[in-house]
Amino acid sequence: MPPDSDQFHAAHPPEGSAPLHWLAAQSRHARLLLRTVYVTALLDTALAVAQAALLAWLAAQLINGSTSLWQPAWLLLLVLTVRTLNSALRARQGAGAAADISRAVRDEVVAALLRGQGAALTPGEASTALLEQSDAVGRYHAGFATQRRIAAMATLLFLVAAFSTDWIVGLILLLTAPLIPLFMILVGTGAQRAADRQLDSLRFLGGYFLDRLRGVLTLRAFAREQAEQHAVQVSTDDFRRRTMKVLRIAFLTSAVLELFAALAVALVALYVGLHLLNLIAIGPGPALHFGTGLFLLLLAPEFYQPLRQLAAGYHERAAARAAADVLAPLLATPVMPPDTSTAPIIRQAPSVTLANVHFRYPENDQPLLDNASLHLPAGACLVIRGDSGTGKSTLLKLIAGLLTPDSGQVLHDDRVVAPLSHSTGALAWAGQHPWFVHGTLADNLRLVAPAADDDTLHAVLAQCGLDNLSSGLATPLDENGGGLSGGQGRRLGLARALLSDAPLLLLDEPTAELDPAMEARVLDALRAQIGHRTVVIATHSATCAALANHSLWLNQEADGQISLEVAHV
Amino acid sequence: MSEHTATAVTWLRTHFRNDRHRLRNAWLLALTTALAGMGLLGLSGWFISAAALAGLAAAGPAVAFNLLAPSAGIRALAMGRTVSRYFERLVSHDATFQVMQRLRTQLFSAILPRIPGPLSYLSTGHLLERLLGDVERLEQAWLGQWQPGLVAAATALFMISLGGLFAGPPVALAMLMLFVLITALLMTLSRRATAPLQARMHTRDQMRSQLVQTLQGLPDVLAYGLRPRLLHEWQARLSALAGLEHRLALQQAIAQALTQSLMQWLAVGILLVLLVPVQQGQVSAPLALALMLLALAAAEVTLPLAQAFQRWPDTRSTITRLRSLTDTPLPDQAATGTRVPEPDGTLQVDGLRFAWPDAPPLFDALAFTVRAGTPLAVIGGSGSGKSTLLHCLMGLQRADAGTIRFGGVTQKEAAPDAWRSAFALLLQQQQLFTGSLRDNLRLARPDADDALLWHALEQASLADVIRRRGGLDLWIGPQGLHLSGGQGRRLSLARVLLRDSPVVLLDEPFTGLEARTADSLFDTLQQTLRERVLIMATHDPRHAERLPQQLTLGNTGPLAY
Incomplete structure (x- = not known):
């Protein structure tokens, strides 16, 4: 096993950094808003310095018994007003930037999913990618990523303000500041590892619940409900412990930050106090009077604020990285197989050829098809049979171009099949889960034949046994097929396939759940297609299989391998 | 709406009751942290202004000034604040997670006998979302909403009494009115955000189910070349969602700016109100400065309030969802007796x-x-x-x-x-x-x-x-x-x-x-x-x-x- 895993690491290092590059590049979707956020944040730093200075000025005048207090007071109110408005603008534009970035990522995610690039994701994972993970990318850019740039600039600004007033205080801040990122890096790597483990355990918990919810009848049939409730308690307890372990590290990080901030305030206060009592004589000496002292004291807690916000947003970074790991490969531009022919598509029944096709689902270790070859002449009818799980649907999808073989070629006539998302729709498909649009039955049929008149639709519905619906063509459907x-x-789905004029017809279990009379009707309709179109059918039904002039058995050998045997009937 | 809030609060009480001692400790620790932070800045301000006055008066090394007490106090507050913050987080999170663990187990035990059956109308994905996502959202009910709210309330009381003690009842009354006004404002903002928040949740739910349906039917879409049409529809949906989020952004920004700057306004206000009494010698200048700095340091207490108020409607609807699971009556049992069958074939x-x-x-x-x-x-x-x-x-x-x-x-x-x-x-x-x-x-x-x-x-x-x-x-x-x-x-x-x-x-x-x-x-x-x-x-x-x-x-x- 070890040499194997080494190979894995050696083969993949460039891919590890690709998601991070992708993540960084997403800021382009809201450049203007992010720049506003950045500028307002810097302005806020400057205003914080000004506010501290004005407060100190006002207080100094008060202590000195001066009567000219209204000038600093008015200025102070003005700065406060501007600062409040500025921070509102910053929050507004930050949230806007997050929304814009998420939206742009979502656009791409939808486009990719509709190209069939999400084949490796379950529908649940795909919807997480579309909603939560796109959100995480937006939040990261408006939050942590911007804050990282701001923190560096703001820290510098505060340091300049401190040094120009009193170099000792500047030194106190300067010496504590670099310790913070250093400590954060040290703790951060540990935290990242612990967070990864915790994420794994959350995934485990999710999988655990999902399993039990799906298998509830089995649990009940085997009287395992009590035992399972106990097991859930153990799993959730384990999850809680792991979470606390991660958080303990996070709390320690922020405790260190807080300690620095509190100690800096204490040090500055003591230093300034001793100076004002004339008990120490280092530093700028008499130049440090009460006003500057108070200014420095007010500056100290502000100095750590950007860094603390950065630490607080650390989880945003972890979430965004996890999202990028999923989204970057999903949105990567697929490598297009070279187009071997530039001839226009001929709307004639094509021959279908598989040449040494090898295909394996990423989650399985066994290939489903290994070195599979077959040839089906134009206008023939091929029936694929075999136990479920032997790859009938997969083979159909490979022929359609919905899946791309790992190696080998699928050809329609002499043309290598392009991924279906790039073709213009030259085939008819009736799968196990048809797609519906919100509208009438007629709307759903006319998707594939906009010009078809009602008589044609009625004829097709009759062929498929759908002529007994009470509202006929006007039957309303929703997106989930309700109705x-x-x-x-x-x-x-079958009616659509018959209605379209596509020269290649691919049908997955077209007669499942039909009674014999209805099945005969459907088969008559299909028989009429043979010759004009090339037809490929996956089925369990022996009656349906009789339609074939070519047949193929997918046999499952004991070791999980599949063998292809095409027989001419 | 208030009735919803009342039921939600009762529900939370029942579920958090077992850990109420630890939650109270967490609250006390959080309050200690906040007060120590305020004390640190306030004491520091008092110290340097008193030192300045003493230094001016002495016109040389002011050796008579009692240095030990304030400097020890400052150091103690600096350390104490850090320690109490660390333990507050540890205790509050641990207690919350205990509650959430119990809740998950309870929910699971409630769901199991009700599917298939009265809860079958929910998909497995929905049920999973209740067990994981909804329970996780409720963590914030205490950590992000109730504890910060209670700490802020206690701090407000503390500041009002300080104001009354040192600057007289009118100042205390003014502060009380300010706090009530701010709370009302935050509540109004949160109420106005409820509708768009719900719209957003609805839109997202719809997107989720439409995406699943589309992906299942994707072969049809691709085979017949219907992809452009679908893309067009999705773009409209995504625009609508982004529009909602921009609308929410404005409301959230106002609430955030409000809570962020509240204490700065209060600090400046305290100083301005005390200007005349200080000049007339009724209030000592170091005390006035200490009060101002105290208010300034209280900013960290108000900071989490914007989110606390904004997320409350979400918490409430989460509770409603979970309650509907546990309140669903159990299906009738087929076997209800005590006898044991003796197999007879x-x-x-x-x-x-x-x-x-x-x-x-x-x-x-x-x-x-x-x-x-x-x-x-x-x-x-x-x-x-x-x-x-x-x-x-x-x-x-x-x-x-x-x-x-x-x-x-x-x-x-x-x-x-x-x-x-x-x-x-x-x-x-x-x-x-x-x-x-x-x-x-x-x-x-x-x-x-x-x-x-x-x-x-x-x-x-x-x-x-x-x-x-x-x-x-x-x-x-x-x-x-x-x-x-x-x-x-x-x-x-x-x-x-x-x-x-x-x-x-x-x-x-x-x-x-x-x-x-x-x-x-x-x-x-x-x-x-x-x-x-x-x-x-x-x-x-x-x-x-x-x-x-x-x-x-x-x-x-x-x-x-």
């Missing part, structure tokens, strides 16, 4:  | 009726007897009630009328566990759990040793494959995905055989198997189970015909074969 039963929905 | 059914709510009965006045050795085939089209009948027999589902008798006991009289343990059921849908093959088999019989497990695998004609693929420790992946469909089916079957119960119910045991695989398995099963009460639901007439008894369900139209 039709599961079996009827599937037959709608 | 005869299962007797009489007058059995079952109907889904608002639907005609699936079966009515159903009567049959099955003896060991004469298996029964239940046939009928999809949706005719084959699975429901098997579930009724086992007691997973309660029949509306009729009696089921086995081992001299009716189902109603039997103890639930004893009744169920007399049955083994192969479910129609595959239910395998993430884990090893051994874990999955032991579910049926936790005390089984390896020899017994191998025996069951032999009977299900799976032993050879498993031996080649690494034995009982084989990791079968999430939901058994590392096994093929046929292997998974046989594993489920092995589990049922392992249970060694007198009644065996098989629901479509050959789904997803090609005819020749199914036939050989059918022969093995008949042989293995010849001494049990065996009922097999199937839609395949070839298998039904080979069993001695048949029962046909469904009277709607012709049978499927």
